[in-house]
Structures are given as C-alpha cells and as structure tokens.
Amino acid sequence: MHDALKKEIATYEKRTPKSAAAHKRALERIPLGVASNYRHYEPYPLFVQDGKGSKIHDIDGHEYIDHNLCFGALMAGHCHPAVVKAVEQKLHEGTTFGMPHDMEWELADEICKRYPVEMVRFGSSGTEVTMHACRIARAATGRDKILKFEGAYHGLHDTALVSVKPKDPEYGDPDAPTSVPGGGGIPKASLANVVVAAFNNLPSVERRFRENPGQIAAIILEPILMNVGLCIPQPGFLKGLRDIATKNGALLIFDEVKTGAKLAWGGASEFFGVKPDMICLAKSIGGGMPLAAFGASRPVMDLIAQHKVFHGGTYNTNRAAMAAGLAMFREVLTRENYAHVDKLSKKLTEGYRAIVKKSGLQAYVASAGVNGALMLYPQEIRNYRDWTKIDIDLWRHYWFAMVNRGVLPQPYWWDEQWTISVQHTEADMDKHLAVFDEVAPALAAAQLERGALYVGAAGH
Numbered sequence: 001m002h003d004a005l006k007k008e009i010a011t012y013e014k015r016t017p018k019s020a021a022a023h024k025r026a027l028e029r030i031p032l033g034v035a036s037n038y039r040h041y042e043p044y045p046l047f048v049q050d051g052k053g054s055k056i057h058d059i060d061g062h063e064y065i066d067h068n069l070c071f072g073a074l075m076a077g078h079c080h081p082a083v084v085k086a087v088e089q090k091l092h093e094g095t096t097f098g099m100p101h102d103m104e105w106e107l108a109d110e111i112c113k114r115y116p117v118e119m120v121r122f123g124s125s126g127t128e129v130t131m132h133a134c135r136i137a138r139a140a141t142g143r144d145k146i147l148k149f150e151g152a153y154h155g156l157h158d159t160a161l162v163s164v165k166p167k168d169p170e171y172g173d174p175d176a177p178t179s180v181p182g183g184g185g186i187p188k189a190s191l192a193n194v195v196v197a198a199f200n201n202l203p204s205v206e207r208r209f210r211e212n213p214g215q216i217a218a219i220i221l222e223p224i225l226m227n228v229g230l231c232i233p234q235p236g237f238l239k240g241l242r243d244i245a246t247k248n249g250a251l252l253i254f255d256e257v258k259t260g261a262k263l264a265w266g267g268a269s270e271f272f273g274v275k276p277d278m279i280c281l282a283k284s285i286g287g288g289m290p291l292a293a294f295g296a297s298r299p300v301m302d303l304i305a306q307h308k309v310f311h312g313g314t315y316n317t318n319r320a321a322m323a324a325g326l327a328m329f330r331e332v333l334t335r336e337n338y339a340h341v342d343k344l345s346k347k348l349t350e351g352y353r354a355i356v357k358k359s360g361l362q363a364y365v366a367s368a369g370v371n372g373a374l375m376l377y378p379q380e381i382r383n384y385r386d387w388t389k390i391d392i393d394l395w396r397h398y399w400f401a402m403v404n405r406g407v408l409p410q411p412y413w414w415d416e417q418w419t420i421s422v423q424h425t426e427a428d429m430d431k432h433l434a435v436f437d438e439v440a441p442a443l444a445a446a447q448l449e450r451g452a453l454y455v456g457a458a459g460h
C-alpha cells in the first residue's frame with residue numbers, strides 16, 4: 001500500500017470513530033457486520049444516519065454528496081417529495097393484502113408504454129426478476145442452458161452467480177470461458193446449465209451456440225456491462241446478439257435493473273435501438289422501495305396465464321412499493337428530468353476529463369445516462385478481463401480521498417459507477433469537481449510512483 005493511501009485511510013479512521021464502533025458491534029451478530037456482502041470493505045464501512053435530496057450524513061455527523069445512491073437504486077435521490085407523498089398515503093391505507101388492486105395494471109401499463117414489452121409481472125428485487133426471466137425462457141424454448149457474459153452480475157440465484165468475478169487461471173479460455181461458481185453452494189448441475197461468453201465478442205457467442213446446439217434457451221445481458229465500472233457495447237454488438245438469438249431460437253433478455261431507468265427514458269432498447277424478448281427492471285424504478293418487474297411479449301408471458309410457468313410472491317405489488325413506482329414513472333422519470341440529469345452528467349463527465357488530462361493521470365472517464373466512472377486505464381476496456389488489470393490501491397486512494405473531502409463518488413468497489421439523481425444540482429457537480437481537482441494530482445503522482453500503468457498493473 002502506498003503512503004498517500006495509508007494517509008487517506010488514517011484520515012478516514014480519525015473522522016469516523018462512530019462507524020468503527022458500530023461496525024465492531026454489528027460483527028458480533030451479523031456476518032461481516034453488514035446485511036449484504038457488497039456493503040463490506042476494509043477497514044470498516046461508513047454507517048449512515050440519514051439522507052435527503054442529493055446528500056447523506058454518516059453517524060459521525062459528516063455530510064456527503066451521495067453518488068452511491070444505494071448502488072444506483074435512487075435516481076430519485078433521497079426522500080423525493082413525490083415518492084414520500086405517495087408512500088405516506090399508502091402507509092395509512094394498508095400496505096399489503098395479498099390481493100389484487102388497481103395500481104397493478106396502472107404500473108404495468110406505464111411499463112408497457114415505455115419499454116418494448118406487452119405484459120408484466122412484479123417482484124421485489126433484481127435477483128427475483130432475472131431468476132423468473134431465465135425460468136420463463138427455459139419453459140418457452142424447452143431448453144435448459146442460459147448464456148451469460150463473463151463478469152456480468154444478474155443477482156444471487158444459482159444461474160446468475162456464475163463467472164461474476166472469476167480469477168485467472170480458473171476462468172480458462174478468453175473466447176470460451178469456464179463457468180466458475182461465485183462461491184460455495186451452487187450445484188454442479190446449475191453450473192452445467194450456464195454457458196459463459198466474452199462481452200463485445202460476437203465470435204465467442206457464436207462459438208458457444210455451435211458447441212451447445214439446440215440447448216441454449218436465452219442470452220441474458222446487461223446492455224452496458226456495469227459490474228466492471230462501465231463497459232459500453234461496441235457498435236453492432238447488441239444487434240449481433242439479437243441476430244444470433246433469433247437465428248438460434250433463443251430469447252434475448254435485457255437485464256435492465258440498472259439501465260432501465262438510468263440510461264434513458266425508454267431504457268437501453270430505446271437508447272441502442274435493439275429490441276430484446278424480455279426485460280428485467282428493478283432498482284431506480286422503485287424510488288427507494290423494493291420494486292422489480294419483468295416483461296415480455298404476450299405469447300411468452302402467456303406461459304404464466306396457461307399455468308405452464310409458476311410465478312408468485314407474498315410481497316409482490318405491495319402498495320407502498322407500487323405507489324412509489326407510479327410516482328417514479330409519472331413524476332420523476334419524466335423527459336424534463338432526463339434533460340436535467342443529462343446536463344449534470346455532461347458537466348461532471350467533461351469536468352472529470354479535463355482534470356484527468358491536466359493531472360496526467362493514466363485514466364479515462366466512461367459515462368452513459370446518469371452513470372459514469374473514473375476508469376483507471378489509459379484505454380477503453382472491452383470486457384471483464386480488461387477490467388481485472390485495474391490498480392486496486394490507486395482506486396482505493398481515489399475513493400477514500402474523495403470521501404474524506406465530503407463526496408461519496410460512487411459505491412465502494414472499483415467495479416461500480418456513480419449515479420446522478422434528479423435532485424442533484426449544478427452546485428453539487430461544482431463541489432464534486434473541485435474535490436476531484438484537489439485529489440487528482442496526488443493520484444497521478446502515486447500512479448507514477450507505483451509504475452501502475454495498464455500493462456504493468458495485472459495481478460493486483
């Protein structure tokens with residue numbers, strides 16, 4: 001660990017003794033002291049007191065401009081008035097009945113107007129809806145295998161938790177990657193039904209179809225790979241996948257848990273002009289409430305109506321989450337608000353690019369919709385294996401230095417990205433950029449000292 005990083009971590013520890021104590025207490029009863037492994041990092045995570053608009057406070061009383069926004073679930077920002085009002089009312093009228101209500105077709109209709117699907121079912125998390133989408137694809141085709149991309153994250157079910165962060169050498173051939181379980185407890189039978197290909201590499205996808213003739217039910221992907229910072233599909237890649245899926249009788253599933261709300265008004269299919277067979281939505285459609293949805297054409301979704309595929313869930317369409325969802329689609333995810341966040345995103349991205357250039361940092365800035373990331377590589381990454389070459393300690397230096405100065409630039413973890421909410425302001429961007437401007441020269445100096453240029457950084 002280089003000295004400048006040690007110094008930033010020491011400052012972090014000095015600033016946040018209450019978080020340290022809270023984490024220590026939590027460790028007694030909760031594995032890693034957190035409720036999701038993604039929330040854990042060394043030396044300990046920040047514990048939050050509250051949030052409003054674009055800001056949060058930690059329990060030591062420090063304020064941060066928040067670009068974590070619950071791992072991108074809060075394009076609304078904290079306590080958006082429209083969401084608060086809608087949810088508050090439902091809290092007084094009853095939250096959940098396990099019986100149908102009118103907000104179900106209302107929200108289904110909003111979704112079908114915006115995304116290329118004809119029917120919708122709801123759930124509470126991204127994991128849930130990608131699981132159901134994979135199952136429906138299997139039922140629709142009579143095939144068991146799902147093709148996913150190396151490094152892609154689609155949640156925690158057995159089909160999804162494969163080759164999310166596989167390591168060298170177990171990940172094998174770059175064009176025909178080995179299916180590597182993302183931890184214990186994933187049955188070998190599940191692994192055998194997940195075929196892995198390389199992102200931005202159509203020949204690798206074609207090869208996997210050739211090797212598994214008539215066996216692949218669906219290709220599932222994030223249209224922009226967001227578990228490696230931000231990896232944009234190369235021109236023709238999504239269209240190529242569309243053609244390969246159609247040619248082989250497989251479904252194309254867009255996991256739009258992140259891109260659905262945050263990339264554009266109509267999500268990735270509108271943005272890239274490619275129509276998938278199924279869409280999965282979660283995170284920012286719920287304004288901070290647990291809300292998710294999956295949709296497809298009528299014939300595919302009719303498998304549920306014909307009792308050929310089973311779908312259920314006690315908390316599906318609970319009224320607080322559905323009211324939040326309706327408020328999101330009608331009052332937050334509006335064309336006007338997309339224009340506002342696009343302006344902020346441009347300002348932040350261009351500001352970062354100018355600072356990177358001025359400081360001499362070997363890095364580039366990736367950006368799409370309200371998401372962006374400082375990518376500590378001199379050239380654009382194309383896939384997961386490119387991403388593994390990042391200098392992790394340099395990224396940690398960036399993150400702790402920004403946090404110590406009141407900007408939470410993104411969730412902790414170098415595979416994440418920033419989110420801008422509709423409640424962020426020009427002044428927030430100015431402060432964010434001023435802090436990055438202060439931090440960047442130290443990062444450039446550390447990078448030089450560590451000799452951590454792209455070629456030499458592998459193996460961190």
Ligand SMILES: Cc1ncc(COP(=O)(O)O)c(C=O)c1O
Pocket residue numbers: 071124125126127128130153154155156222255256257258282283
């Ligand atoms: C693309 C994508 N799919 C699925 C999921 C899983 O969603 P959840 O955490 O709500 O289960 C995530 C979560 O980060 C995600 O980013």
